[in-house]
Amino acid sequence: MTINRRQFAKLAAGASLTALASAQMAGAQGKPPRITYNGAGGSQEQAVKTAYLDKFTADTGIEVVTSSPTDFGKLKAMVDSNAVIWDLAEIGGQDIVRASRMNLLEPIDENVVDRSEFVDQAIFEKAMSAFVYSTVIGYNTETFEDAPEGWQDFWDFEKFPGQRAMRNHPTVNLEAALLADGVAPEDLYPLDLDRAFAKLEEIAPQTIWWTAGAQPPQLLVDGEVALAVGWNGRFYNLIKEGAPLAIAWDGGALMPGGVGIPKGAPNAAEAQQVLSYMANPENQAIFCSSQTYSGTHKRAGEFVDAELQPFLPLYPDNAENQWWVDLEYWLDHGDEITERWNKWILAQQG
Known part of the structure; x- marks a missing residue:
């Protein structure tokens, strides 16, 4: 049987819809997505796992795998080529601002990530800062x-x-x-x-x-x-x-450290959920207790052991004379x- 162009278009469209429906059904019935978190590695990576990622996986069943080290150039190349494999990427210093200006990051979803009690200097439109050193x-x-x-x-x-x-x-x-x-x-x-x-x-x-x-x-x-x-x-x-x-x-x-969702990340919605765990003051306290950083949530320090608090940057007596x-x-x-x-x-x- 000969198929004309109009018939071919209808068949192609139907095949596409069928494939999309099959993919959605497979996603719903199959394994949950796997999130990739790119970070600094070492003791900081272990602290991130303990404070945030392991809890997220336990609650959601979504696995989070880590990679290191951080690499701003690689982040940019991924986004520019529309070949993003990281769902979350640690960025620090002025790279927090640089990545936002270059449109390399997804905006933070304020409906998912509650930063209403963060210190002002740690709030960025397209990056989540969970610690200050x-x-x-x-x-x-x-x-x-x-x-x-x-x-x-x-x-x-x-x-x-x-x-x-x-x-x-x-x-x-x-x-x-x-x-x-x-x-x-x-x-x-x-x-x-x-x-x-x-x-x-x-x-x-x-x-x-x-x-x-x-x-x-x-x-x-x-x-x-x-x-x-x-x-x-x-x-x-x-x-x-x-x-x-x-x-x-x-x-x-004082300087904040940040985490962002690369623009075009394959699991951006799930990555926003991870960031919500990183915004939690009790979780921040666990991370900061091992790294001796301060959390960016104003109440994070309350959940740190009293003997450790004086060694944190945003402990009130320390913060008042810093910039x-x-x-x-x-x-x-x-x-x-x-x-x-x-x-x-x-x-x-x-």
């Missing part, structure tokens, strides 16, 4: 009895003699230099780069520039430096093991500032 000053309690009180003390070699350790990166260092030079936190941005680099020149000869987060606390324990700039969780990792270290929170720099890194500013100016930083640091090491 801080860049702080660490010191050895066997070297100094009194804690340094902010960045002016960090620059004070008479009061706190000895070498310093700072990250080989412009973010926070430039702000710290301006704070040490008398700039108020609310007046930091836009950064006065000439003033900041000039202030850094004062301590550069006595500073070790680290590149790995485990270095600053270890440099303090080994007595190689007197004061070190580092991430609060890294200092706490040695404190809980009995190392004679302490954290000076005054002047600390938030301006992610928008660093996204807009980060490349040019980093280029200037790299030339400057090379000159210091030359």
